[in-house]
Amino acid sequence: MTSPRVNVDGVDVSPDHFINGRRVASKHTFEDRSPLDWTWKLADVARGTSLEADLAVRAALTAFPPWAALGVDGRGVFLDRLANLIDDHIESIAHVECLDMAMLEDSLRLRVIARGARNFRAYAQLARDYEARRWSSNGTDNVVLRHSAGPTVVITPWNAPFMLSTWKCAPALAAGNTVILKPAEWSPLSCSLLMDLVDEAELPPGVFNVVQGFGEEVGAALVNDKRVRRISFTGSPETGRIIGEAAAKNLVPFTAELGGKGPFIVFADADLDAAAEKAAVMFDDAGQVCLAGTRLLVEESIFDAFVARLRVATSQHVLGDSRDASTTISPLIHPEHFSRVKGFVDRARAHGDTILFGGDEVSHQGLWFQPTVIEPLSNNSEVVQREIFGPVLTLQRFADEDNAVRLANSTPYGLSAVIYTSSHERAERVGQKVLAGTVWVNCFLVRDLTAPFGGIGISGIGREGGDYALDFYSDLTTLQIKEGTTHG
């Protein structure tokens, strides 16, 4: 059974799952609304259960052997074709994702969706380029072989759903695994569009499936399924723990990219204009960016000069409709998330933290929240220690390098860090001491897809990116042949 496709502001989108190469409806649906106007219902989306989870795992299991047998070159043909199709459909995917999660349409159109195509292209090539490690030791010739692992469950969050999903699914598919993707229920539509392209690219049925629905329902059914051989998750540490338990129970390798609370450290020798401008970039996408440096740590001697510049840079932001090119700050994704962000700010105020600027919702009808900077009473303030995932930064001062590093490493998170300094020596010295999966110096969000990516502490388990991801999605075998074994 399939449901009629829905017209989402000019783009036809299926509200159904995509299982075994076909659209599949569910008995129940859930409402998907636009953060740009909460009265605007975009679609009633299929609400998967253990039934659809089972169908999808069965399909992925059946499709696995022939997909794995195709080898890197055979699979690469399909993945390159899919990448080209994504490039051809950037406009429509960007438009739907903008309506669905309210990320700025221009940024989706010019940057984010194209990264989805790059993910498939890059991983298809990296898998082809793999050179097995070969060496001799202990009287044997050794070689490390990569085998495809099996059906892989990928669970993704609501922010940048298309890019983040492709970032995880591309290496899994390139490694020869079949995939069941469960996108977040707050922004499910762009991944449905991806399945139209999977169909058009003629990936064999069952190789790449999407099931829609709630995490505690269909998500839980998927991650607890014993037939699944890899689980890859991006989302909050709380959900990461739950999924990690399921993975541990079934002894399934599990990777998790979780929340962040990155420090943004500004030393006195930094280019202050550049640092303040970049700090104001942390409000982009309404701060719903795991990698953002949300704890501003500023050297005492330039504190006032930096804050003056930050105030100016922040005042340039324009809150508005994410479809308008002039808008720089979109609404938050969902009323529930809006209340969560506002709750942090309200509690900070009540607790005695100083709201330096911002701090208010903009309209009671809309989901916009002002860019906000809070000077906390102490490093223990909740706003310093917990991820807010909204346009809220904290601002603290430090006396010297040691003090900066201590503050930087004082939360349980460790996803990313940003450092501004003009000294290369300091960059190396501090960069080595800051506990974060990625440390950017005098830049932000510059990504090389072959670099390891992940978090320390409660920010994640394992590394994705380049060969790290391909290794994770593969079973590695060490083949040892006694030296002198004759050929033929």
Ligand code: NAD
């Ligand atoms: P979330 O943990 O609430 O949900 C993420 C996904 O998990 C959703 O698809 C949800 O349906 C699913 N889920 C929930 N419970 C489940 C269960 N019991 N079993 C299986 N699946 C379940 O996170 P969110 O609110 O969607 O996303 C925001 C979080 O994601 C933030 O913490 C953010 O920092 C993090 N994030 C991290 C990265 C990264 O690369 N490290 C990137 C983006 C977002």
